[in-house]
Amino acid sequence: MKWSEFFVTGEPLIYAADVAIVLTMIGIVFVLTYFKKWKWLWDEWLTTVDHKKIGVMYIICAVLMLFRGGVDALLMRAQLTAPNMKFLDAQHYNEIFTTHGTIMILFMAMPFIIGLMNIVVPLQIGARDVAFPYLNALSFWLFFFGALLFNISFVIGGSPDAGWTAYFPLAGNEFSHGVGNNYYAVALQISGIGTLMTGINFLVTILKMRAPGMTLMRMPMFTWTILITCVLIIFAFPVLTVALALMTFDRVFGTQFFTMANGGMSMLWANLFWIWGHPEVYIVILPSFGIFSEVVSTFAQKRLFGYKAMVGSIVGIAFLSFIVWVHHFFTMGAGPAVNSAFSITTMAIAIPTGVKVFNWLFTIRKGKIRFTTAMLWSLAFIPNFVIGGVTGVMLAMAAADYQYHNSYFLIAHFHYVLIAGTVFACFAGLHYWYPKMFGHILNERLGKWTFWLFMIGFNVCFFPMYFLGLMGMTRRMYTYSDGLGWTPLNVVATVGAVLMGIGFIVLCYNIYYSARYGERDMTGDPWNGRTLEWATASPPVHYNFPVTPVVEDIDAYWVMKKKYGGFHVKEEDLKPIHMPSNSGRPFWMSVAFFVAGFGLVFKWFALAIAGALFIVLGLILRSFEDDDGYYIPVDEIKRMERAARKGA
Amino acid sequence: MGEAAHRYDETMPLEYRTQESRLNILGFWIFLGAEVALFATLFATYLVLFQRTGSGPTAGELFEVKDVLIETLLLLTSSFTCGLAIFEMRRGRMSGLIAWLLVTLLLGAGFITFELREFIHYVHEGATMQTSAFLSSFFVLVGTHGAHVSLGIAWMILIIIQLLQRGLTAKTARKVFIVSLYWHFLDVVWIFIFTLVYLLGMVI
Ligand code: HEM
Numbered sequence: 001m002k003w004s005e006f007f008v009t010g011e012p013l014i015y016a017a018d019v020a021i022v023l024t025m026i027g028i029v030f031v032l033t034y035f036k037k038w039k040w041l042w043d044e045w046l047t048t049v050d051h052k053k054i055g056v057m058y059i060i061c062a063v064l065m066l067f068r069g070g071v072d073a074l075l076m077r078a079q080l081t082a083p084n085m086k087f088l089d090a091q092h093y094n095e096i097f098t099t100h101g102t103i104m105i106l107f108m109a110m111p112f113i114i115g116l117m118n119i120v121v122p123l124q125i126g127a128r129d130v131a132f133p134y135l136n137a138l139s140f141w142l143f144f145f146g147a148l149l150f151n152i153s154f155v156i157g158g159s160p161d162a163g164w165t166a167y168f169p170l171a172g173n174e175f176s177h178g179v180g181n182n183y184y185a186v187a188l189q190i191s192g193i194g195t196l197m198t199g200i201n202f203l204v205t206i207l208k209m210r211a212p213g214m215t216l217m218r219m220p221m222f223t224w225t226i227l228i229t230c231v232l233i234i235f236a237f238p239v240l241t242v243a244l245a246l247m248t249f250d251r252v253f254g255t256q257f258f259t260m261a262n263g264g265m266s267m268l269w270a271n272l273f274w275i276w277g278h279p280e281v282y283i284v285i286l287p288s289f290g291i292f293s294e295v296v297s298t299f300a301q302k303r304l305f306g307y308k309a310m311v312g313s314i315v316g317i318a319f320l321s322f323i324v325w326v327h328h329f330f331t332m333g334a335g336p337a338v339n340s341a342f343s344i345t346t347m348a349i350a351i352p353t354g355v356k357v358f359n360w361l362f363t364i365r366k367g368k369i370r371f372t373t374a375m376l377w378s379l380a381f382i383p384n385f386v387i388g389g390v391t392g393v394m395l396a397m398a399a400a401d402y403q404y405h406n407s408y409f410l411i412a413h414f415h416y417v418l419i420a421g422t423v424f425a426c427f428a429g430l431h432y433w434y435p436k437m438f439g440h441i442l443n444e445r446l447g448k449w450t451f452w453l454f455m456i457g458f459n460v461c462f463f464p465m466y467f468l469g470l471m472g473m474t475r476r477m478y479t480y481s482d483g484l485g486w487t488p489l490n491v492v493a494t495v496g497a498v499l500m501g502i503g504f505i506v507l508c509y510n511i512y513y514s515a516r517y518g519e520r521d522m523t524g525d526p527w528n529g530r531t532l533e534w535a536t537a538s539p540p541v542h543y544n545f546p547v548t549p550v551v552e553d554i555d556a557y558w559v560m561k562k563k564y565g566g567f568h569v570k571e572e573d574l575k576p577i578h579m580p581s582n583s584g585r586p587f588w589m590s591v592a593f594f595v596a597g598f599g600l601v602f603k604w605f606a607l608a609i610a611g612a613l614f615i616v617l618g619l620i621l622r623s624f625e626d627d628d629g630y631y632i633p634v635d636e637i638k639r640m641e642r643a644a645r646k647g648a
Numbered sequence: 649m650g651e652a653a654h655r656y657d658e659t660m661p662l663e664y665r666t667q668e669s670r671l672n673i674l675g676f677w678i679f680l681g682a683e684v685a686l687f688a689t690l691f692a693t694y695l696v697l698f699q700r701t702g703s704g705p706t707a708g709e710l711f712e713v714k715d716v717l718i719e720t721l722l723l724l725t726s727s728f729t730c731g732l733a734i735f736e737m738r739r740g741r742m743s744g745l746i747a748w749l750l751v752t753l754l755l756g757a758g759f760i761t762f763e764l765r766e767f768i769h770y771v772h773e774g775a776t777m778q779t780s781a782f783l784s785s786f787f788v789l790v791g792t793h794g795a796h797v798s799l800g801i802a803w804m805i806l807i808i809i810q811l812l813q814r815g816l817t818a819k820t821a822r823k824v825f826i827v828s829l830y831w832h833f834l835d836v837v838w839i840f841i842f843t844l845v846y847l848l849g850m851v852i
């Protein structure tokens with residue numbers, strides 16, 4: 001590789017990005033040095049094993065990635081607003097839709113969900129941390145450096161351009177010469193390993209670390225969805241691991257898995273990708289269902305309707321999600337028998353999903369509803385998601401799918417489920433749990449502005465796409481000619497996209513505004529919550545609970561409030577608390593992963609091996625480590641409890 | 649974590665006594681579940697591709713029966729000796745434990761040596777992982793297993809060192825137990841490789 005190919009050149013947009021990146025980095029270094037914050041950054045964040053801080057870092061990254069993916073989206077909408085636009089050329093457009101899709105699913109939706117679950121799940125089950133705090137930090141940093149590796153592709157070496165599905169042979173060496181798809185394979189691999197470890201970690205946490213009295217059938221619904229999501233992760237992500245490894249072998253070492261000669265089979269990639277990919281979309285939607293369940297029940301001020309049916313339908317959805325993947329390529333030509341079978345399994349998913357929708361509706365029915373921002377997102381979710389689900393069932397009819405497949409109809413479908421499902425849930429969860437994370441409430445007025453702008457913008461943007469699809473507009477086309485009649489609806493869609501962009505800006509402003517002027521949450525329970533996370537201070541002291549709470553029923557904290565007027569801690573019950581020690585190793589090991597990955601992308605094997613050696617070194621040091629954490633003495637706990645509850 | 653992490657239960661075998669150990673062992677079982685999914689995917693890939701030999705040799709033309717039988721024998725025996733090591737550990741006998749671990753280790757190293765020989769042999773015949781889809785999937789499936797075994801050997805060495813340094817404690821016992829789970833798992837995977845790759849390859 002020549003140096004002139006190392007940096008991406010030739011586009012004013014790219015040069016602007018280069019300048020912006022360099023300036024931002026200088027700015028960060030300057031601020032950290034000027035305010036003498038390096039030590040603070042290292043001690044409090046980079047080495048932390050506290051699930052709440054790790055969760056916050058996940059969410060910060062997710063919001064940044066939402067920005068990046070959103071800019072990609074606006075660029076695409078700009079290009080498609082009018083026929084024959086010259087704003088982006090074909091290659092550039094290909095790169096942008098590829099990074100948009102990959103980033104939104106893997107580096108926005110996933111970390112947002114994982115961030116929320118990090119913060120909330122241990123609190124909801126009355127635990128002091130996750131089962132493996134060190135591993136949790138490693139998971140985060142692997143995600144972080146995977147995302148970083150993916151993102152630098154657009155200024156160093158060139159972005160992937162074969163779609164987020166990276167179908168072969170397009171993504172193979174025959175048609176993609178640059179390093180772009182190497183980035184895809186390696187960066188997703190690194191962060192995927194982190195996700196798999198998160199899955200294992202939280203499954204053990206939920207199975208083994210619940211507070212006394214919290215039987216499985218008393219767990220909060222969000223925790224239930226995370227439990228099942230972990231199972232999905234554990235069985236789906238290894239498939240991605242293998243698929244990406246084979247892709248790497250094909251691209252970097254010249255093997256023949258998905259090639260067009262010597263027996264390679266490109267459809268094998270499509271199958272492997274979707275055997276992971278379909279469960280993956282449920283990995284981001286099930287936790288969303290959990291968030292809505294919590295929010296709806298809190299703000300309808302009623303116990304969740306049909307708890308058992310909810311649990312059953314989550315399990316049912318999770319099971320079905322593994323046996324529907326062929327619906328993504330009915331047009332492959334597998335034949336009527338196979339297509340019909342997968343058609344039926346796909347449609348069957350609508351049944352448990354419908355059960356959940358009715359349960360939410362019955363929870364709301366006759367509730368004393370409080371229209372907070374979080375509740376607005378949840379209420380809007382129901383009809384919008386139903387539109388996405390119904391069009392999903394339309395797509396599931398194999399014969400009809402020959403018409404819809406890869407058209408804008410499909411684009412509209414999955415945005416109606418992913419945005420109205422996952423993104424609305426992330427926003428609902430963010431507003432709902434924000435006081436738990438930062439100790440102050442996100443301004444409700446600004447929150448409602450965001451809601452209306454974004455929700456209306458979303459419908460204005462994506463509803464027309466159903467019709468564009470029916471009119472014959474196919475996905476991933478970078479321009480279209482005049483006279484097809486597509487222009488008006490495309491203009492409408494762009495307007496909607498801009499509205500969503502404005503909504504996002506209001507959200508960011510809200511974060512700033514509320515940090516400065518937001519209402520502090522002194523009680524720890526600003527929404528009159530029902531589950532145990534509201535029994536802690538806002539933000540919770542790092543050990544969460546001074547004594548482990550005892551659970552008597554579903555909605556544990558609600559019951560405590562009704563029976564005992566709250567969660568009371570007697571100072572004489574305090575015992576020393578055992579906590580895990582911080583460690584810098586997850587951070588530097590992940591840097592080593594980054595370096596090794598970078599070497600692999602550019603086929604600089606010496607660099608790759610050097611990185612790998614550091615990974616091995618990290619593993620060895622971990623094995624020999626003899627650190628059993630430390631104890632917080634009772635006096636210290638008393639002091640911290642008084643400080644946290646000051647003003648309550 | 650919390651006090652729970654250090655709840656000590658005398659009635660359990662040594663490796664299960666602390667809460668932390670119980671969490672680790674459960675976590676490892678779940679990890680093995682993920683490994684099952686990983687190998688299942690590799691097997692599926694192999695089964696889809698193994699007759700797509702392109703211009704390269706077929707499985708029947710290539711495989712060396714003798715090497716494979718020796719490998720199988722070595723690995724199966726090592727699983728047995730690994731079981732003996734755990735047996736000795738449960739009886740609290742350090743010397744027996746370490747001795748059997750060493751035997752296991754040597755058998756594993758023997759397995760790797762023969763596997764490498766086998767691979768080198770194939771490469772000399774011109775059958776590399778770039779030759780055909782069949783060979784790509786063969787080398788990656790069997791190679792992934794081999795890499796796991798090598799990792800297991802390195803890991804076992806680290807644990808033996810720790811046993812010598814720290815003696816048999818709740819923590820070292822747990823580590824031995826977990827590595828033994830890993831070892832048995834790799835044995836099971838090998839049985840599938842033996843049947844689905846080698847036997848099938850020589851029959852069809
Ligand atoms: C009732 C439930 C659902 C049904 C019946 C359904 C059905 C389908 C079908 C048949 C396709 C393939 C269409 C084609 O390629 O022609 C599809 C694509 C897709 N669905 Fe769904 N779906 C459902 C729910 C969801 C949910 C909950 C999500 C995510 C949160 C989701 C995300 C996607 C994505 C991302 C794609 C397309 C990805 C791509 O090709 O790039 N779907 N869906």
Ligand SMILES: [Cu+2]
Nearest residue numbers: 278325327328
């Ligand atoms: Cu699907």
